[in-house]
Amino acid sequence: MGSKGRSPLWRGYGGRQRLPGIAGATRGPACLRRPRHRSYGSPGSALGATPLSHPPAAARPVTAVALIGVLGVVYGDIGTSPLYALRASLLHFSSDGIERWEILGLLSLIFWALVLTVTVKYVTLMLRADNRGEGGILALMALAQRQAQSDRGRWLVALVGIAGASLFFGDGIITPAISVLSAVEGLKVISPTFEEAVVPIALGILLALFLVQWRGTGSMGRIFGPICAVWFAVIGLLGLIEVVQEPEVLVALSPTYAIQFCLHYHLAAFIAFGSVVLAVTGAEALYADMGHFGRRPIQIAWVALVLPSLALNYFGQGALLLSNPAAIENPFFLLAPEWARLPLVVLATLATIIASQAMISGAFSIARQCVQMGFLPRLTVLHTSETEQGQIYLPQVNILLLIGVVILVLEFKNSDSLAAAYGLAVTGTFVCTSCLALLVFRGLYRWSWPLVIGVFGPLLLLDLTFFISTALKIPEGGYVPLVLGVILFTLMLTWRRGRDLLFARFRQDSLPLKSFLARLPQSRTTRVPGIAVFMTSQADFVPGALLHNLKHNKVLHQRVLFVTVLNEDIPRVEDRREVTELAPDIHRVILRYGFLESPNLPKELEALRDVGIPFEPMQASYFLGRETVVAAAVPKMPRWRQWLFTLMSRNALPATEFFRIPSDRVVELGVRVAI
Numbered sequence: 001m002g003s004k005g006r007s008p009l010w011r012g013y014g015g016r017q018r019l020p021g022i023a024g025a026t027r028g029p030a031c032l033r034r035p036r037h038r039s040y041g042s043p044g045s046a047l048g049a050t051p052l053s054h055p056p057a058a059a060r061p062v063t064a065v066a067l068i069g070v071l072g073v074v075y076g077d078i079g080t081s082p083l084y085a086l087r088a089s090l091l092h093f094s095s096d097g098i099e100r101w102e103i104l105g106l107l108s109l110i111f112w113a114l115v116l117t118v119t120v121k122y123v124t125l126m127l128r129a130d131n132r133g134e135g136g137i138l139a140l141m142a143l144a145q146r147q148a149q150s151d152r153g154r155w156l157v158a159l160v161g162i163a164g165a166s167l168f169f170g171d172g173i174i175t176p177a178i179s180v181l182s183a184v185e186g187l188k189v190i191s192p193t194f195e196e197a198v199v200p201i202a203l204g205i206l207l208a209l210f211l212v213q214w215r216g217t218g219s220m221g222r223i224f225g226p227i228c229a230v231w232f233a234v235i236g237l238l239g240l241i242e243v244v245q246e247p248e249v250l251v252a253l254s255p256t257y258a259i260q261f262c263l264h265y266h267l268a269a270f271i272a273f274g275s276v277v278l279a280v281t282g283a284e285a286l287y288a289d290m291g292h293f294g295r296r297p298i299q300i301a302w303v304a305l306v307l308p309s310l311a312l313n314y315f316g317q318g319a320l321l322l323s324n325p326a327a328i329e330n331p332f333f334l335l336a337p338e339w340a341r342l343p344l345v346v347l348a349t350l351a352t353i354i355a356s357q358a359m360i361s362g363a364f365s366i367a368r369q370c371v372q373m374g375f376l377p378r379l380t381v382l383h384t385s386e387t388e389q390g391q392i393y394l395p396q397v398n399i400l401l402l403i404g405v406v407i408l409v410l411e412f413k414n415s416d417s418l419a420a421a422y423g424l425a426v427t428g429t430f431v432c433t434s435c436l437a438l439l440v441f442r443g444l445y446r447w448s449w450p451l452v453i454g455v456f457g458p459l460l461l462l463d464l465t466f467f468i469s470t471a472l473k474i475p476e477g478g479y480v481p482l483v484l485g486v487i488l489f490t491l492m493l494t495w496r497r498g499r500d501l502l503f504a505r506f507r508q509d510s511l512p513l514k515s516f517l518a519r520l521p522q523s524r525t526t527r528v529p530g531i532a533v534f535m536t537s538q539a540d541f542v543p544g545a546l547l548h549n550l551k552h553n554k555v556l557h558q559r560v561l562f563v564t565v566l567n568e569d570i571p572r573v574e575d576r577r578e579v580t581e582l583a584p585d586i587h588r589v590i591l592r593y594g595f596l597e598s599p600n601l602p603k604e605l606e607a608l609r610d611v612g613i614p615f616e617p618m619q620a621s622y623f624l625g626r627e628t629v630v631a632a633a634v635p636k637m638p639r640w641r642q643w644l645f646t647l648m649s650r651n652a653l654p655a656t657e658f659f660r661i662p663s664d665r666v667v668e669l670g671v672r673v674a675i
Contacts, residue, residue: 066297071232072224074289074298075306076355077175077282078118079228082235082313083182083332083348085278086110088419090321090328092272098325105261106272107252107318110279111311117280117430121459123302126287126433127295129440134571134596135290137164137433138369142569142595144436147443157436162375164432165366166488168284170425170481172363173404175281176356178422180205182415183352186345189333199413203406209353210402213360214382214393224354229305231351234344236309238335239316246319273469274423279314281426282355284433288362291571291596360401365596367397372567372595374499375492377652381598392598404484412477421477423470425485430463491648494637498645501636501675502627503537510541513562517583525556531620532557533605535655539564539588545623548669557621559614560586563601565659571596577604579611587613601659622666624655632674642675 071079089106090098131139141161148154184202187194243249251257262269286298317331327334336344370376382393412418438456441447447455470478536543543562550556562582572594580588591604601622608615629646637645656666 062294062296062300066293067301068225068229070225070293070297070301071228071305072226072354073358073361074285074293075232075282075301076224076228076351076358077179077285078280079232079235079282079306079310080179080183080348080352080355081279081281082310082317083352084178084415084419085275086314086317087328087331088278088416089272089275091416092268092275094328098321098328100322101257102261103318103321104249104252104257105264106276107249107314108255108258109261109272109276110314111253112255112258113276113280114307114310116459116462118283118286119302119307121434122283122286123299125441125455126437127290127298129437129444130290130295132570132572133291133294136288136366136369137161137168137284137429137436138366138373138595139571140287140433140436140440142373143444144439145569147439157439160432160435162492163485163489164429164436165370165375166485166492167425167428167432167481168366169363169488170484171281171284171429172359173401173484174408174418174422174425174481175359176206176209176352176401177202177405177408177412178415178418179352179355180349181409181418183345183348185415186330186333186341186348189330190341190345199409203409205349205353206356206405206409207402209356210360210398210405213398214395224357227347227350228354231347232305232309234347235313236305237312239309239312239314239319242316242319242335243312246322249315249319249322252315252318270465270469271472273466274473275419277423277427277466277470278419279310281422284426284429285358285362287433288365289358360398363397363401364392364394367394368392368598369595370492372593372597373569374567375496377495377648378655378658380653380657383598408480417477420473421480424467424473424478425481427463427467427470428481428485431460431467434460434463491644494641494644495648497637497641498629498649498675502629502673505673505675506538506544507541510538510544511547513540513542513582513588516542517586520583525550526554527558528555529619530557531559531561531615533561533563533601533620533622535563535565535622535624535659537564539590543623543625544671545625545667545669548671549623549667558585561605561615562586562588563605564588564590565599565601566590566592568592568594570594573597577607577611579608579613599659601661603660617662617665620665622656622661624666624668626668626670627673628670630672630674636675 086106089110090103093102126140127135129135129140129143131143138161141157141164144157144161145154148157180202181198184198184205187198187201265272286302290298313332313335316335317327320327320331320335324334333341333344333348367376367379368381371379371381379397380395382395408418408421412421434456438452438460441456442449442452472478474482532546532549534543534546536545539562546556546560573592576592578590578592582588589605589608591599591601593599602617602620605615605620606617627649629642629649631639631642635642655661656663
């Protein structure tokens, strides 16, 4: 369209075509930006003005309900490790028979892995590093970035966090497969005739588990805790009975047996570490789920019940193997008397379903955090509870997890084969967590460098040992989580890079808001009744959708709201709205959300009545920009990355659904953007 017929306001700027605001109006991860200085509005706490550690999370009262809930959600994964961890470790040395000192050495390695990795690192140290009550790799990444001194440092920290989150999804696919398979394999102990039925039964259980995710975990959650409490009591009792009959096994509590085992086997012992680490899979859940229960219930449940039960069961299996080496066929189920094995299979299956559910829910939470922090495109987020904000369902993530789990079960067919694939994702996340913790404890708690290195150096060395040992299993199946992690890492970096280029192009081509407002009174722009809500990713620039509306419709609504949604690097924001009057009946509204919150734009705009801005939902029209990405004359991304970014953009959830905007109140203006 030529310049003839344009509004005077548009013509005053030479008729230059402007880039519409980025659809969705988020500005990318707040964690990668420099802190902003506010000159208006309530200061709030979104910028880290309050202490980083959130007192209510630590001081939350410890109740029986909380402790039971911890057992069902936090410890489901690590609680089912006895099903396969010791057996997988011993299989490395079973070809010529297992000797007594080998059993004791591996038992000692497993016990001290539980003590050092879980008790010392996570229960004692990492639970202190909470981001306003929330834990997990991304919350830790946000804390670590505050300690970085430069943009480059913050970006390097972000890379570590992205890598840890990517590996977490790999773990999320393998955990349900190996857990359910290992439980159902108990049927083979009862009767060899069940061998052919193991895979179909496991697939049936997993399909049912994923297909009911849309209903939410509220109803299932009420029975998770009690079942896990029974599970820990039973496995502890089974182990205790065997230990009483063979008390000699308790000498493995001494670390000298672990040291002797490593000194004797050298490389073979190093390879065995890749199976020993199976005993501590799920440790990251202790930290990731801190926001749900608080620090104290997780610590008390571990020390009082979970660790004793796990230790007793592992030592019970060791005692059984000392007296009957043939029990290596399945030492866990052979701990039980024959009459109790079928009920134990049922209980183990329920426990593994709970462990799988916890991992699936964790994958939903991490995926939403990645979206809110700008590392993934918008995804459908359905809230399955009216009272619990954390209970969400992401259909796209659920179907991808289901496909991955089914492929793994059909490909590997048994837990022994899957054990080779398991561990790499877990240990990779361990390494990322330790690296970030170095920065957090140095900056947040003001630990001296000698203290930080003295405490976390050995823990990081142990994590690296676990990681390298599991990396040796890449040809046997360890490639699965590695490939998944690399794919997700590439997707996240591509999305982040593409959004950065879009925002840079927007800033380059946009009109400063001050200049627009200065010319507005002298213009002859027609004002029409109603409220126009313009979404913009840059609060100081004119939304492209407004300029295109002026260009084509030549009118401006009587009331105008420029709305910018920012994502902060904290779990939840207290002072969400910041309102500034720019001109009569023209306001700028900045809405802030934490990485655990889901935006609801109409609800927030209706609340503007509290500050004297009348907002009638039925009079409001929402103007959004929808960009189509095309290659520039000199592309700033390789063709394959540009194709990938375009594909992700096209499949992103529409902004109307993500921000819960009524579809009949939306006007979308598209433009082709060259990057």
